[in-house]
Amino acid sequence: xxxxxxxxxxxxxxxxxxxxGSPLILGLSILGSQLPDLDTSTSLIGQIxxxxxxxxxxxxxxxxxxxxxxxxxAIAVLSLPLWQLGWKYWAALPLAxxxxxxxxxxxxxxxxxFFPAPAWCVCxxxxxxxxxxxxxxxxxVLAAAxxxxxxGLNITSTGGLELKVTQVLGxxxxxxxxxxxxxxxxxxxxxxxxxxxxxxxxxxxxxxVLGQSGANYVVMDGTGIYKTGEQIIATKTSIQIGDKATTxxxxxxxxxxxxxxxxxxxxxxxxxxLIVLSGQLMVDMPEDIKPMTDVNKFSTLKLSGDSMTxxxxxxxxxxxxxxxxxxxxxxxxxIINPKPKF
Numbered sequence: 001x002x003x004x005x006x007x008x009x010x011x012x013x014x015x016x017x018x019x020x021g022s023p024l025i026l027g028l029s030i031l032g033s034q035l036p037d038l039d040t041s042t043s044l045i046g047q048i049x050x051x052x053x054x055x056x057x058x059x060x061x062x063x064x065x066x067x068x069x070x071x072x073x074a075i076a077v078l079s080l081p082l083w084q085l086g087w088k089y090w091a092a093l094p095l096a097x098x099x100x101x102x103x104x105x106x107x108x109x110x111x112x113x114f115f116p117a118p119a120w121c122v123c124x125x126x127x128x129x130x131x132x133x134x135x136x137x138x139x140x141v142l143a144a145a146x147x148x149x150x151x152g153l154n155i156t157s158t159g160g161l162e163l164k165v166t167q168v169l170g171x172x173x174x175x176x177x178x179x180x181x182x183x184x185x186x187x188x189x190x191x192x193x194x195x196x197x198x199x200x201x202x203x204x205x206x207x208x209v210l211g212q213s214g215a216n217y218v219v220m221d222g223t224g225i226y227k228t229g230e231q232i233i234a235t236k237t238s239i240q241i242g243d244k245a246t247t248x249x250x251x252x253x254x255x256x257x258x259x260x261x262x263x264x265x266x267x268x269x270x271x272x273x274l275i276v277l278s279g280q281l282m283v284d285m286p287e288d289i290k291p292m293t294d295v296n297k298f299s300t301l302k303l304s305g306d307s308m309t310x311x312x313x314x315x316x317x318x319x320x321x322x323x324x325x326x327x328x329x330x331x332x333x334x335i336i337n338p339k340p341k342f
Contacts, residue, residue: 005103006033006034006036006037006100006103007029007030007033007034008146009033009099009100009103010029010030010032010033010095010096010097010099010100011026011029011030011033011096012146013029013095013096013099014026014028014029014032014091014092014095014096014099015029017095018088018091018092018095020088024085024089025088025089025092028082028089028092028093028096029092029093029095029096030096031093031096032075032092032093032094032095032096032097032100033096033097033099033100035066035071035075035093035097035100036063036066036067036071036097036100036101036104036111037066038052038053038056038066039053039056039057039060039062039063039064039065039066039067040053040057040062041053041054041057061112062109063104063107063109063110063111063112064111064112064115065112065115067101067104067111067112067113067115068101068111068112068113068114068115069098069101069113069114069115070115070116071097071101071115072094072097072098072101073094075093075094075097076090076093076094079093079094101113105121105122105123106123107122108122109122110122110123176212176215178239178241179209179212179217179239182241183209183211183247184246184247185244185245185246186241186242186243186244186245187208187241187242187243187244187245187336187340188208188209188239188240188241188242189206189207189208189209189239189240189241189242189340190206190207190209190217190219190237190238190239190240191204191205191206191207191237191238191240192204192205192206192207192219192228192232192234192236192237193234193235193236193237194228194232194233194234194235194236195232195233195235196231196232196233196296197230197231197232197233198231198295198296200233203232205221206221206240207219207220207221207226208220208221208340208342210225210276210312210334211276211312211334213227213311213312215229216228216229216230217237218298218311218312219232221342222342224294224296224297224298225297225298225300225312225314226296226297226298227298230298231295231296231297231298242340243338243340245336245337245338245340246336246337247334247335247336247337248334248335248337249332249333249334249335250266250332250333250335251330251331251332251333252266252277252279252330252331252332252333253329253330254281254327254328254329254330255328256326256327256328257326257327258322258325258326258327259281259322259325259327260319260322260323263315263318263319263322264319266315266333267315267316267319270335270337272337272338272339273335273336273337273338273339274335274336274337274339274340275314275315275333275334275335275336276300276312276313276314276315276333276334277310277312277313277314277315277318277331277332277333277334278310278311278312278313278331278332278334279309279310279329279330279331279332280307280308280309280310280329280330280331281307281308281310281322281327281328281329281330281331282306282307282308282327282328282329283306283307283308283322283325283326283327284306284325284326284327285324285325286303286305286306286308288324288325289301289303289308289321289325290321291303298312300312300313300314300317301313301317301318301321308321308327310331312334315333
């Protein structure tokens with residue numbers, strides 16, 4: 001029974017501390033949680049490694065050598081090969097061992113955390129309040145640990161602990177890291193509290209994130225495109241991870257030619273995708289280009305002389321602007337599949 005409790009407590013703890021609930025992390029944490037009980041031949045791991053457990057049991061008291069910081073340090077060193085998979089995989093084993101040792105300080109006997117020093121570490125001054133193996137208290141602890149594990153797995157499966165922190169606090173650097181981590185594999189939305197840049201009308205709305213422009217976001221809501229710091233003055237931003245999606249890029253190069261056929265082919269190749277264009281083109285008839293003049297929306301197309309600059313310009317809008325033009329230059333198409341649903 002205690003082995004199961006140790007496994008659930010360690011799995012819940014490592015999930016929260018490492019922000020990762022992947023199967024390998026969980027497996028390593030469960031393994032690490034069993035290592036302290038290698039000092040008794042009656043435990044599951046002690047039965048599996050009976051010669052070792054029998055030897056430790058003969059020379060050291062239960063919950064001494066294998067329940068110490070010394071043992072945690074040894075496990076950390078022996079786990080170093082796991083660093084090749086990532087630091088979290090290396091950390092899972094010693095962290096789970098440490099969590100288990102600490103949890104055993106709530107038992108009647110306690111543990112010798114500072115072995116070889118003979119002092120026993122026990123939490124709780126009342127011996128009658130401490131846990132006993134198989135007792136009612138252990139079942140309550142197991143239930144609480146199961147609940148924490150479920151919560152931790154839910155958090156890590158929806159963006160991680162950092163996401164939850166940034167959602168609560170609206171930390172700018174944190175939201176940018178979360179966006180960069182998830183934008184290639186999910187739709188990313190942002191809840192923005194603040195005001196419109198033109199008239200300071202209050203705003204509290206959810207937008208789809210098209211991308212970043214410097215330290216700001218370029219976002220859309222189905223009716224227009226906006227840029228934080230310009231059309232939207234954000235006082236708080238909370239990132240939200242949406243549905244699975246893929247984001248790819250494709251470079252388009254033009255040499256004094258009509259771009260329409262190429263843009264139409266791009267649209268036909270990705271009929272269910274949101275496509276926006278960024279780059280610079282020289283146009284032969286700049287007087288026919290009509291940049292947007294709505295101060296409440298981000299101008300994705302800017303014209304200076306015969307030079308047209310695109311920044312997150314929707315493919316359909318760009319096609320309309322360039323239908324009679326010959327252009328020179330290059331643009332990068334950002335293709336988000338599938339389109340976000342507004």
